[in-house]
Amino acid sequence: MQNSKASLIEKYNIPAPRYTSYPTVPLWANDLKQQNWTSFVKQAFDDFGEKEGVTLYIHLPYCESLCTYCGCNKRITKNHKVETPYIESIILEWKKYLEIFEGIPKLAGIHLGGGTPTFFSADSLKEMLGFILKHAQVMDNAEFSFEGHPNNTTREHLQTLYDLGFRRVSYGIQDFDPLVQKTIHRIQPFERVKEATEVAREIGYTSINFDLIYGLPHQSLETITDTFEKVSLLKPDRIAYYSYAHLPSVFKAQRSFEEFLPNEQQKRSFYEKGKEILSEMGYFEIGMDHFSLEKDPLYQAKTQRGLHRNFMGYTTSPSKILLGLGNSSISDVYYAYAQNDKNIESYKAQINDFGIAIQKGHIMSEEDLQTRDLILKLICNHKADWNAEFYQGLEAKHLSKLRQFQAEGLLEYDGKGIKIKAEGIPFIRIICMTFDKRMQAKEEMQYGFSKAI
Known part of the structure; x- marks a missing residue:
């Protein structure tokens, strides 16, 4: 069930990168x-x-x-x-x-x-x-x-x-x-x-x-x-x-x-x-x-x-x-x-x-290059294709976040790619964080990012 915009803003207004780089x-x-x-x-x-x-x-x-x-x-x-x-x-x-x-x-x-x-x-x-x-x-x-x-x-x-x-x-x-x-x-x-x-x-x-x-x-x-x-x-x-x-x-x-x-x-x-x-x-x-x-x-x-x-x-x-x-x-x-x-x-x-x-x-590692390509496509075009190998390689926690965003009406995704809906654009920095493996590996640290919303 989709949440109200106000509740989503409250939920996702957390520190997040602006992704001028990955x-x-x-x-x-x-x-x-x-x-x-x-x-x-x-x-x-x-x-x-x-x-x-x-x-x-x-x-x-x-x-x-x-x-x-x-x-x-x-x-x-x-x-x-x-x-x-x-x-x-x-x-x-x-x-x-x-x-x-x-x-x-x-x-x-x-x-x-x-x-x-x-x-x-x-x-x-x-x-x-x-x-x-x-x-x-x-x-x-x-x-x-x-x-x-x-x-x-x-x-x-x-x-x-x-x-x-x-x-x-x-x-x-x-x-x-x-x-x-x-x-x-x-x-x-x-x-x-x-x-x-x-x-x-x-x-x-x-x-x-x-x-x-x-x-x-x-x-x-x-x-x-x-x-x-x-x-x-x-x-x-x-x-x-x-x-x-x-x-x-x-x-x-x-x-x-x-x-x-x-x-x-x-x-x-x-x-x-x-x-x-x-x-x-x-x-x-x-x-x-x-x-x-x-x-x-x-x-x-x-x-x-x-x-x-x-x-x-x-x-x-x-x-x-x-x-x-x-x-x-x-x-x-x-x-x-x-x-x-x-x-x-x-x-x-x-x-x-x-x-x-x-x-x-x-x-840059090979994984860095692939992740950067995905994030930049989402930030620039609000959509990105991915191959079966990439999709199958997504971890359970990543798929869980994507299902959550989809239920909230922010995006659509399947085995071929992902598309951010108009309702999801204000939350794009949060969505991109789903694929930020370097941040997830050090999530206990604080980096001084501004809030996303």
Whole structure:
């Protein structure tokens, strides 16, 4: 018998990974050494580089002020003298990868994240990207994007990056309510967001994304509705509507507003309200937390089952090589994962000495590869086929969970595959955990995941 949505939310609103990777980072085996990493990078480049290219994620960690809700790796400073030595480290790291490739890489994409990428001046970004592009071949369908703070993304930033090939910008909006903005220390008036959006379109950007968050302090159905009414006036091409991840034990600044947070039922009602308004505005749900207009390439990829996912989110690029440059950035070369040292000074010192600054990593087993393939298909397409051997290999506890989800109306499955129903999409992280054998093997440990709903 199917349960009510409210009872299911209460039942399944437990800590769960977001599955931007499998295994998820806290469950990496940490069996990767620098020598192994370079060999895996070379193997991936030889196997996939020519056809699929290389995607770069560049982490730019500096911010001028602290947003108290934020869970990113960042450094707060108003000293812009830090730009040059950090850019020099990024360039040295890229030089090291060029040595490993032993060939000119094809670039399938670049994404600038942070921190606040637009903390860096347009000239600093041009110096860094100019060197990278000078030593690479840009693929015809490459996608270059960056995260911009509406308060400091200038026309010069937008024009400089556009001239370098960037066509997508993502603005971190979070919420338009003044009290919410004040509480989370992210004050950006609607008029400033409007200006940043219009200037980007005037220059020629073809895709604009807004990041919004539900579950923030002082939010209500009224403030959520008002935020979306303002968003509708600007009509971005994509919207990411994230659940606020409250982890005060990790991010101490979040303690400052704990008493003003909504309860679990209220938080879920904010998502349902936002999703309802987005549908009325003409947006389609792409995957976990993501929506786009019908004309957007993400929607087209979704309908054609060509959607992909990596540490940066949903993408149309099938590239199996994602290299992370900068402190704390994560790389995925299909056969292995690696994460750079999170500390900026340590990262720069290691790059200067070795050209690589890996802090931890994970070598994929054959079972890992199969599980990742299944989970990514579920997260991207809400369905996955499996062969008889895989189905017969499911343990009794896995089948029991699947029968339970099916009885609750969340999914359908048989010997040929699995399909998540519309009612099951909000619980997709919980469903994916069914196949997470690495987590099940260490289920007594706590990893600091945010709640699933």
